[in-house]
Amino acid sequence: MGNNLLKGKKGIIFGALDEKSIAWKTALKCYEEGAQIVLSNAPVALRMGEINKLSEICGKAPVIPADVTSMDDLKNLFEKSMEHFGGKIDFVLHSIGMGVNVRKGKHYTEMNYEWNQKTLDISSMSLHKVLRTAWDMDALSDWASVVALTYIAAQRVFPDYNEMADAKSLLESVTRMFGYYYGEKKKVRVNTVSQSPTRTTAGSGVKGFDGFINYAEAMSPLGNASAEDCANFCVMMFSDYTRMVTMQNLFHDGGFSFTGVTQKVIEKMES
Ligand SMILES: NC(=O)c1ccc[n+]([C@@H]2O[C@H](COP(=O)([O-])OP(=O)(O)OC[C@H]3O[C@@H](n4cnc5c(N)ncnc54)[C@H](O)[C@@H]3O)[C@@H](O)[C@H]2O)c1
Numbered sequence: 650m651g652n653n654l655l656k657g658k659k660g661i662i663f664g665a666l667d668e669k670s671i672a673w674k675t676a677l678k679c680y681e682e683g684a685q686i687v688l689s690n691a692p693v694a695l696r697m698g699e700i701n702k703l704s705e706i707c708g709k710a711p712v713i714p715a716d717v718t719s720m721d722d723l724k725n726l727f728e729k730s731m732e733h734f735g736g737k738i739d740f741v742l743h744s745i746g747m748g749v750n751v752r753k754g755k756h757y758t759e760m761n762y763e764w765n766q767k768t769l770d771i772s773s774m775s776l777h778k779v780l781r782t783a784w785d786m787d788a789l790s791d792w793a794s795v796v797a798l799t800y801i802a803a804q805r806v807f808p809d810y811n812e813m814a815d816a817k818s819l820l821e822s823v824t825r826m827f828g829y830y831y832g833e834k835k836k837v838r839v840n841t842v843s844q845s846p847t848r849t850t851a852g853s854g855v856k857g858f859d860g861f862i863n864y865a866e867a868m869s870p871l872g873n874a875s876a877e878d879c880a881n882f883c884v885m886m887f888s889d890y891t892r893m894v895t896m897q898n899l900f901h902d903g904g905f906s907f908t909g910v911t912q913k914v915i916e917k918m919e920s
Pocket of ligand 1: 663664665666667669670671672690691694715716717718743744745746747771798799800843844845846847848849850851852853
């Protein structure tokens with residue numbers, strides 16, 4: 650049972666691949682909180698057909714394909730969404746990431762730069778493209794809220810996160826820069842949520858993920874935040890209770906980001 654935190658709001662959710670996806674859980678929560686949504690993902694991801702299940706649960710939410718690197722696809726998505734809603738969009742979730750060098754097992758020091766361009770286009774500049782499309786079409790309502798998902802490797806080194814560390818730094822920079830301009834123009838807020846390691850398709854693609862997630866769990870006073878916790882946080886960010894928050898990178902990680910060491914880790918080191 651929701652609390653109608655998003656009653657009357659209309660949003661686009663990018664990146665629900667399967668039930669584990671952070672975007673999937675967020676779509677469910679937004680719907681539960683009274684929002685109307687449109688779901689989008691890359692055409693190749695939609696072919697798996699999983700998203701239709703989500704659409705059914707979320708009141709037959711339209712599923713509109715968009716490769717987030719294509720300005721034509723994005724224009725079509727915003728046009729169709731506004732047509733469907735009969736008006737502007739109040740929130741957008743950017744829950745998209747892809748590391749081509751990571752996927753192909755290329756070490757950071759041996760990066761293939763063409764693949765890296767694709768990584769940055771999909772994982773970082775796509776946020777610029779989404780915001781630019783909305784800006785050009787005047788598709789976002791005043792005080793709309795845009796959230797993109799990121800990871801603390803943007804600030805600190807996690808070696809196996811590879812080129813995605815650079816991608817997340819760029820994503821956070823686009824958040825601040827576009828957040829500034831969109832804030833001035835329309836009071837639109839743009840933030841990133843820096844989430845704990847989470848067992849999803851994208852997450853598990855990181856080499857040594859088990860060690861990674863267990864380490865984070867031991868280093869977080871509250872433990873790792875789940876995808877569902879993240880969904881709740883996104884709902885709050887889309888709600889009117891966070892109207893004055895913009896251009897921020899918000900850690901949603903059970904305290905990991907500000908912990909130097911924990912008793913659990915000390916005991917492990919002593920044994
Ligand atoms: N899982 C984690 O440990 C973790 C931690 C922090 C941040 N994040 C971030 O959360 C976000 C969501 O990832 P997730 O963990 O839910 O995994 P996921 O694999 O379920 O989601 C990633 C999504 O990106 C989509 N995508 C890839 N290329 C695309 C393109 N060209 N156009 C449109 N969509 C495209 C995929 O189809 C997929 O739906 C990502 O930005 C990820 O980096 C994940």
